[in-house]
Amino acid sequence: MFSSAVAADTGAMRPGPVSGRYPERKDQENGWLDHSCRALQGALARMRVNRQAGLRKLAAAIDRQGDALRVLDGPQLDSLLLDLRRQFRRCGLSDPLCIRAFALVRELAERTIHLRHYPAQLMGGWTMLQGQLAEMETGEGKTLAATLAAATAALAGIPVHVITVNEYLVERDAHAMGPLYRALGLTVGYVTQDMEPEQRRAGYACDITYCTNKQVAFDYLRDRLLLGNDRNQLRLQLESAYADNQRMEQFLLRGLCFAIIDEADSVLIDEARTPLILTRNIDSSAEHTVYRQALELAKQLLNGSDFYLDSAQRAVQLSLAGQQKLAGLQSAEEGLWRNARRREELVRQALHALYLLHRDRDYLVAEDKVLIIDANTGRTMPDRSWERGLHQLVEAKEGCPLTDAREQLGRLTYQRFFRRYLRLAGMTGTAREARSELWSVYGLRVQRIPLHRPCQRRELPAQVYPRAAEKWSAVITSLIEQREQGRPVLIGTGSVVDSELLSCRLTAAGISHRVLNARQNQAEAEIVAAAGESRQVTVATNMAGRGTDIPLADGVAERGGLHVIATCRNHAKRIDRQLFGRCARQGDPGSYQAILSLEDELVQEHCSTALVKLLLRRMEKGSLFQRQLNLCGIRRIQRGIEARHREARRTLLQHDRQTGRLLAFSGHLE
Secondary structure: OOOOHHHHHHHHHHOOOOOOOOOOOOOOOOOOOHHHHHHHHHHHHHHHOOOOOHHHHHHHHHHHHHHHHHHOHOOOOOOHHHHHHHHHHHHOOOOHHHHHHHHHHHHHHHHHHOOOHHHHHHHHHHHHOOOOOEOOOOOOOHHHHHHHEEEHHHHOOOOEEEOOHHHHHHHHHHHHHHHHHOOOOOEEEEEOOOHHHHHHHHOOOOOEEEEEEHHHHHHHHHHHHHHHHOOHHHHHHHHHHOOOOOOOOOOOOOOOEEEEEOHHHHHHHHOOOOOOOEEEEEOOOHHHHHHHHOOOOOOOOOOOOOOOOOOOOOOEOOHHHHHHHHHHHHHOHHHHOOHHHHHHHHHHHHHHHEEEEEEEOOEEOOOOEEEEEEOOOEEEEEOOOOOOHHHHHHHHHOOOOOOEEEEEEEEEEHHHHHHOOEEEEEEEEEOHHHHHHHHHHHHHHHEOOOOOOOEEEEEEEOOEEHHHHHHHHHHHHHHHHHHHOOOOEEOOOOOHHHHHHHHHHHHHHHOOHHHHOOHHHHHHEEEEHHHHOOOEEHHHHHHHHOOOOOOOEEEEOOOOOOOEEEOOOOOOOOHHHHHOOOOOOOOOOOEEEEEEOOHHHHHHHHHHHHHHHHHHHHHOOOHHHHHHHHHHHHHHHHHHHHHHHHHHHHHHHHHHHHHHHHHHHHHHOO
């Protein structure tokens, strides 16, 4: 439960005289001893995820408070609500007041949106209000649980950002939970990519704002540009009294007070390997010819002699022979081609575009535009582009009109950004694998929340085949068996091209189905809503793995529920668990199975060719032990990728700290 110190700090989380007009936590650059202690605490954090006794007592206390509210009419509840807000202003987030608030939110939720928080959701909401990460199994109702923490903090006058991974969920959750917030006298808004600055400002001015991690981070960067190096809170306070053109009126956000992050492991872990860079277009039409020349030169180089590819690290290395060949191929003496370093850098980027970035896996081409695909969510990112000319080289490769280059205006990492919130909380179904990193980097302690109903999810034995063709045949055979039982089937694929390849096979086999990938993102809600119908087959990328609920049609549960087939391993076990979590939600029956091959991208790109050939030869003998050994090998590859990604995040954080120290004398890193 809360300490009195936490309750007293409530006033510091509100924009105002205490915390300033734009409250946020200052960066703290600690020494090596502090970092070592933090890392040790992170290692010990894995032993503190099951402390549930206090949460159960708290849920019982909320139940007792709620019993008295059920007989009250609307005006009586309004009177209690008004008194509660006054008490929060005076006493802060004290335990008794928060218990009353949870009971009131629960009662009004039942009356407005016809949903009543059950004990597990009460525990999850309380955990988030404490500034911790609630690990709630997939399907346990995290969206509804978040309303408890968000509404309670907002009633205390604290601006709340509810952050999620994509705009589909932003709009869905803001509209679905809006009636509850409005019944509490709170304003709710949301921010999406296509909004103008005034609309964004209005969204952030609400008591509770739903937004994606990318939008809020970039909007914060825009505020930092407006603020410049003059970030004195007292000056901002005084400006409101004497300045004609107040900066406060131009800011998009009101500060970084309290954030609740949905799918927190995806936001804080998976997406934290790449810094956010705010840019603007600059006229680079003169360089477009250079990009096309670089692409033509790259096509004349030979893999294995002139250059070497490292698919695991997504890197290209020119050999000495390649450098010499490149110098001989380019006879023009004008411009930057005379500079060997710049010439080789351009050609390396061109090789990257040609051999490491693949259409319908890493990007889509739509309406003569190259759209990057987010590997974690399976959705396109129209507002993102690769840097250092790579995006223009991909456009040249695909025959699209070349866009202008972009000039960097500001830079920020997720690690630095989210640690600036005065209070940070989160929720996810898959946090245990990353709990050490979540604590050591963000100070987020993971608390596992008990299930509302016993889980009936069944795991079928994983299968691994030598060839991809055999895998797809096994997938079709398995789904036919499940459809004969009247069960719906969800098939998870690793890329757009795989989903469409499987779709062609299903069509040839005469099996009706629907496809959900980055091309069908507009129809996502409709496709997901129908995926639980009897005998329905849905082929999906990771778009169906985060934040979506597949309701079962009448009679489907009696036939065994939804069956999920994974046709590849993702780069992290957590992402695999998200896909499997589509089935058997809220005590419903369901099952899942992985059907893999040694020709899957994970194996081909992260395992040596010689080892793959050896495994194939042994596997063709049909040994059950060998098949199990291959499964262990695939999991080992997956763990290696997880370790490399973890190291990339650690390196980015260290570089961020070092750059911040070096630039401290001249201003701020952003």
